[in-house]
Amino acid sequence: xxxxxxxxxxxxxxxxxxxxxxxxxxxxxxxxxxxxxxxxxxxxxxxxxxxxxxxxxxxxxxxxxxxxxxxxxxxxxxxxxxxxxxxxxxxxxxxxxxxxxxxxxxxxxxxxxxxxxxxxxxxxxxxxxxxxxxxxxxxxxxxxxxxxxxxxxxxxxxxxxxxxxxxxxxxxxxxxxxxxxxxxxxxxxxxxxxxxxxxxxxxxxxxxxxxxxxxxxxxxxxxxxxxxxxxxxxxxxxxxxxxxxxxxxxxxxxxxxxxxxxxxxxxxxxxxxxxxxxxxxxxxxxxxxxxxxxxxxxxxxxxxxxxxxxxxxxxxxxxxxxxxxxxxxxxxxxxxxxxxxxxxxxxxxxxxxxxxxxxxxxxxxxxxxxxxxxxxxxxxxxxxxxxxxxxxxxxxxxxxxxxxxxxxxxxxxxxxxxxxxxxxxxxxxxxxxxxxxxxxxxxxxxxxxxxxxxxxxxxxxxxxxxxxxxxxxxxxxxxxxxxxxxxxxxxxxxxx
Numbered sequence: 219x220x221x222x223x224x225x226x227x228x229x230x231x232x233x234x235x236x237x238x239x240x241x242x243x244x245x246x247x248x249x250x251x252x253x254x255x256x257x258x259x260x261x262x263x264x265x266x267x268x269x270x271x272x273x274x275x276x277x278x279x280x281x282x283x284x285x286x287x288x289x290x291x292x293x294x295x296x297x298x299x300x301x302x303x304x305x306x307x308x309x310x311x312x313x314x315x316x317x318x319x320x321x322x323x324x325x326x327x328x329x330x331x332x333x334x335x336x337x338x339x340x341x342x343x344x345x346x347x348x349x350x351x352x353x354x355x356x357x358x359x360x361x362x363x364x365x366x367x368x369x370x371x372x373x374x375x376x377x378x379x380x381x382x383x384x385x386x387x388x389x390x391x392x393x394x395x396x397x398x399x400x401x402x403x404x405x406x407x408x409x410x411x412x413x414x415x416x417x418x419x420x421x422x423x424x425x426x427x428x429x430x431x432x433x434x435x436x437x438x439x440x441x442x443x444x445x446x447x448x449x450x451x452x453x454x455x456x457x458x459x460x461x462x463x464x465x466x467x468x469x470x471x472x473x474x475x476x477x478x479x480x481x482x483x484x485x486x487x488x489x490x491x492x493x494x495x496x497x498x499x500x501x502x503x504x505x506x507x508x509x510x511x512x513x514x515x516x517x518x519x520x521x522x523x524x525x526x527x528x529x530x531x532x533x534x535x536x537x538x539x540x541x542x543x544x545x546x547x548x549x550x551x552x553x554x555x556x557x558x559x560x561x562x563x564x565x566x567x568x569x570x571x572x573x574x575x576x577x578x579x580x581x582x583x584x585x586x587x588x589x590x591x592x593x594x595x596x597x598x599x600x601x602x603x604x605x606x607x608x609x610x611x612x613x614x615x616x617x618x619x620x621x622x623x624x625x626x627x628x629x630x631x632x633x634x635x636x637x638x639x640x641x642x643x644x645x646x647x648x649x650x651x652x653x654x655x656x657x658x659x660x661x662x663x664x665x666x667x668x669x670x671x672x673x674x675x676x677x678x679x680x681x682x683x684x685x686x687x688x689x690x691x692x693x694x695x696x697x698x699x700x701x702x703x704x705x706x707x708x709x710x711x712x713x714x
Contacts, residue, residue: 294330297322302334305344312347313354320355328352329365336369345369350397358398367401370394371408378412384425388432407449414453423466426450430475448481451488460492464533471540479551482541486558489534493565496527527566534562553584560590569598573606588621592628599632599641623654630660639667643684650691661693682712 297319304315316323323331328348335345349366352358358366370390377387391405406429413422426446447470454463467485470477500523506512515523538555545551556578563572572594579586591610598606607629614622626649633642642664649656665688668681678701688694700711 294327295322295324298327298330301331305331305335305348312344313351316348316351325357325359325362328357329362332362332365332369336372342373346393346397349399353398363399363401366399370399370401370405374405374409375412378409378416378418378421381418381421384421384428387425388428404449406446410446410450410453414450414457419450419454419462422450422453427470427473427475430470430477445478445481447475447477448484451481451484455484455488455491460488460495463488464492464530464537467537468533476544479541479545479548482537482544483551483554483558486534486537486541486555486562489530489537490558490561490565493527493530493562496523496530497565497567531562531566531568534559549583553579553582556582557584560586560594564590564593564597567597567600569594569601569603570606572597573603573610576610588625592625595625596628596632596635599629599638600636602636602638602641619652619654622652623649626652626654627657627660630656630664634660634663634667637667639664639671640680643668643680646684647687650687650693655691655693661688 301315301319301323304310304319305312331348332345335348336342345366349358352362373390374387377390387409391409394405409425410422413419413425429446447467451463451466454460454466464485467477467481470481503512503515507514538559541555542552556575560572560575560579563569563575576586576591576594591613595607595610598610611625611629614625617625626645630642630645630649633639633645646656646661646664665684668684672678672681685694685697689697698711700709702709
């Protein structure tokens with residue numbers, strides 16, 4: 219997009235920005251004449267910020283300007299040069315100068331004036347003064363707004379690159395807000411994103427703390443659900459730093475800065491993702507152990523793992539309490555808290571607590587999905603929580619055959635995972651009696667488990683009964699069942 223064309227007929231010149239400050243240095247124009255020309259090119263890079271429901275999009279803006287004599291000619295009036303000189307003298311208020319020369323300045327000349335004062339070494343403070351006057355005069359159109367936003371983004375980026383303190387960066391955003399610059403995105407989030415892109419997350423944390431300390435000053439982040447703390451926590455999670463995201467929000471809260479209610483939900487999501495990641499790692503480790511590639515986990519390491527998991531769960535509960543405290547009048551927040559607690563208990567494999575959260579979700583007006591009921595029931599089955607399983611199984615009688623089969627399959631797999639093969643066998647028989655055909659892999663898992671226990675007293679009858687049930691249903695061929703009786707030194711063989 220091409221904006222202002224005017225003065226200085228020189229070759230290409232790439233200009234940088236200096237943050238707004240009152241400079242006493244004076245520079246004359248580069249031997250500029252009214253017929254000189256300048257081209258100002260604005261390049262906008264739009265990038266979507268992933269994050270599901272939390273964020274829609276964030277814009278990154280750059281201003282790349284150069285002076286050239288090869289563009290089409292556009293004349294500039296004498297009023298433009300007089301206004302520049304008068305503003306540089308700083309003997310009168312910029313608004314008085316502009317008011318006096320208003321009728322002699324075109325929109326293009328006013329754009330060019332912003333560009334001129336935004337240059338390195340110029341009185342960049344004047345750029346803010348010019349824009350503020352334009353805002354008051356209602357002369358800021360979409361093109362002018364985008365130009366000023368790009369200039370401000372350049373100043374912000376310069377401060378971040380030069381590792382200026384978070385206070386200076388925040389002051390610049392305050393100046394932006396004071397002159398009425400309202401971009402279509404949060405400049406606070408823009409700054410946080412810049413810090414993260416440059417690998418300066420520690421500086422980003424300091425900046426967020428500065429924003430929270432001075433939350434009474436509006437800097438274009440109002441209406442944002444996550445707020446600065448939530449946005450930084452989300453950026454950390456995008457990079458896979460789940461525990462750091464959780465620690466950030468917890469630290470901010472404990473230091474008395476009180477992050478926004480939605481930031482607690484984001485941190486709770488971090489707890490869930492960290493627990494899920496831990497579970498995947500442990501499953502991988504078990505697979506390597508079975509393959510003989512690594513040694514089994516020792517008792518000490520197992521205790522450390524359990525302790526870490528418990529600490530994560532405790533942290534999630536603390537975040538939930540804060541979220542409900544801050545958002546108790548917001549039903550969506552309360553419901554979201556129970557959703558995340560349910561996910562947390564599922565990832566931690568805590569059946570009874572997960573079942574409790576299912577009912578809490580119902581009371582909060584959020585009906586859990588059927589799959590969640592089935593998963594929780596499977597966890598309870600693996601832990602032999604008979605009462606919880608019975609309560610969750612009351613839904614089955616109202617289900618159709620397809621839903622009933624799916625739920626019973628989850629129940630069967632839960633028993634298999636916990637090593638409770640007698641209960642798994644009973645569930646398999648229940649499915650067959652109900653006219654439901656269990657999946658092949660489920661049948662095999664139960665039969666293999668029963669085979670390993672066939673030498674235990676009482677298990678032979680259960681095994682034989684299961685074999686007969688499967689044979690009668692046409693799910694297996696004839697089975698040869700044999701048993702050796704020590705007392706009589708006799709083999710018993712039976713074809714089924």
